[in-house]
Amino acid sequence: MAIPFLDLADTNAPYIDEIEQAVCRVIRGGRYLNGPETTAFERELAQSCGAALAIAVSNGLDAIRLIIRAYIETGRLEKGDFVLVAANTYIATVLPISEFGLRPIFIEPDPETMNFSWSSALLTLDSSSLTLDKVKAAIITHLYGTPCWDAEAARRLRRRGILIIEDNAQAIGATVPDEGFNGSCVAGALGDAAAFSFYPTKNIGALGDAGAVTTSDPVLAETVRALANYGSDRRYHNIYRGYNCRMDEIQAAALRIKLRHLNEENTRRRRIAEIYNREITNSIVAKPRIFADTGQVWHQYVVLLPPDLRDSFRNYLNSKGIGTDIHYPDPPCLQPCYEEYSALASPDRVSVRMARSCVSLPIANVSPTDASEVARAINDFSTDDYNAKKQQTHK
Numbered sequence: 001m002a003i004p005f006l007d008l009a010d011t012n013a014p015y016i017d018e019i020e021q022a023v024c025r026v027i028r029g030g031r032y033l034n035g036p037e038t039t040a041f042e043r044e045l046a047q048s049c050g051a052a053l054a055i056a057v058s059n060g061l062d063a064i065r066l067i068i069r070a071y072i073e074t075g076r077l078e079k080g081d082f083v084l085v086a087a088n089t090y091i092a093t094v095l096p097i098s099e100f101g102l103r104p105i106f107i108e109p110d111p112e113t114m115n116f117s118w119s120s121a122l123l124t125l126d127s128s129s130l131t132l133d134k135v136k137a138a139i140i141t142h143l144y145g146t147p148c149w150d151a152e153a154a155r156r157l158r159r160r161g162i163l164i165i166e167d168n169a170q171a172i173g174a175t176v177p178d179e180g181f182n183g184s185c186v187a188g189a190l191g192d193a194a195a196f197s198f199y200p201t202k203n204i205g206a207l208g209d210a211g212a213v214t215t216s217d218p219v220l221a222e223t224v225r226a227l228a229n230y231g232s233d234r235r236y237h238n239i240y241r242g243y244n245c246r247m248d249e250i251q252a253a254a255l256r257i258k259l260r261h262l263n264e265e266n267t268r269r270r271r272i273a274e275i276y277n278r279e280i281t282n283s284i285v286a287k288p289r290i291f292a293d294t295g296q297v298w299h300q301y302v303v304l305l306p307p308d309l310r311d312s313f314r315n316y317l318n319s320k321g322i323g324t325d326i327h328y329p330d331p332p333c334l335q336p337c338y339e340e341y342s343a344l345a346s347p348d349r350v351s352v353r354m355a356r357s358c359v360s361l362p363i364a365n366v367s368p369t370d371a372s373e374v375a376r377a378i379n380d381f382s383t384d385d386y387n388a389k390k391q392q393t394h395k
């Protein structure tokens with residue numbers, strides 16, 4: 001039995017009739033942008049996380065770009081400001097920081113949560129070695145679907161005038177025990193603003209690119225909306241040099257359907273993560289933590305292997321028909337485009353160690369039976385196989 005890492009046709013199969021109907025409705029309706037589907041999706045998305053406002057946009061990267069640009073236009077951020085960001089996030093979190101001449105400060109992850117460490121962030125702010133009064137924002141990534149939230153630490157950052165922007169590409173529907181700035185406990189409505197991605201592989205995926213910005217700040221929302229529409233506040237009147245970052249009606253129509261099934265999808269993912277955590281007993285494999293008080297949504301289920309065992313582990317699973325992936329092989333500071341930060345990437349950094357040891361197990365298309373099979377296969381993986389192979393290659 002093959003268990004692929006990801007099969008998007010299978011992901012969408014349960015909704016195909018509903019999606020086909022919705023797409024046809026849009027085609028026949030003749031309204032392809034800025035129409036009723038987009039408006040309804042914005043309302044439903046905001047409601048689902050408890051944010052006052054949502055703006056549907058073109059993709060997750062653009063959502064982050066629009067938030068930063070809007071804060072620049074409204075005078076909250078300016079060129080040269082520092083932005084705290086997780087050292088192990090996906091590169092799309094970092095690109096908009098440098099695009100606008102802001103400077104990232106990479107914060108190492110907490111090994112327990114694999115997320116941005118709030119205590120390191122606070123320590124960094126208190127260290128005297130930097131002129132840190134220019135730290136003006138923190139972009140927190142809820143990586144792998146585990147919310148990154150420490151209400152007390154977030155309030156301390158806020159008191160220093162630091163904006164908290166959530167990169168919520170991976171954690172739609174996730175919940176935390178302590179509420180955020182506006183009284184919600186749901187990812188996407190915890191900080192000052194949030195970016196969502198509906199890239200097809202995310203927990204709610206579009207049939208192409210799509211994203212969203214949520215916030216409870218009406219000025220920010222209005223600015224983002226204008227920037228996403230050529231910078232116009234009304235038709236043929238441009239107050240900013242903006243972009244075209246709109247979401248298609250077809251995508252909005254499909255996303256509305258999938259948003260209705262979000263809880264089922266996240267519940268299934270939680271169930272798979274619980275099976276993996278209970279049934280994987282191989283001591284070579286370090287499992288992620290399930291936090292009892294937190295609603296994790298398991299965009300990825302990531303285990304850690306000793307780096308020199310990782311390839312043979314993946315090859316072994318592959319030989320059993322089980323697909324895996326790596327999220328991510330290199331942190332942003334090791335990418336050629338961020339060469340100036342490469343000195344940060346010493347091998348003893350948590351982010352670099354994790355990049356060398358992480359393996360994502362299949363979760364998107366996995367049934368409980370599949371999960372038990374994956375766990376059994378993992379438990380049968382032994383270092384003896386690995387050592388034997390190593391000797392063979394050395395002969």
Ligand SMILES: *Cc1c(COP(=O)(O)O)cnc(C)c1O
Nearest residue numbers: 059060061090092093169197199
């Ligand atoms: C997917 C992703 C993005 C980018 O979203 P796109 O829709 O692909 O532009 C940003 N940040 C994180 C953490 C992501 O996983």
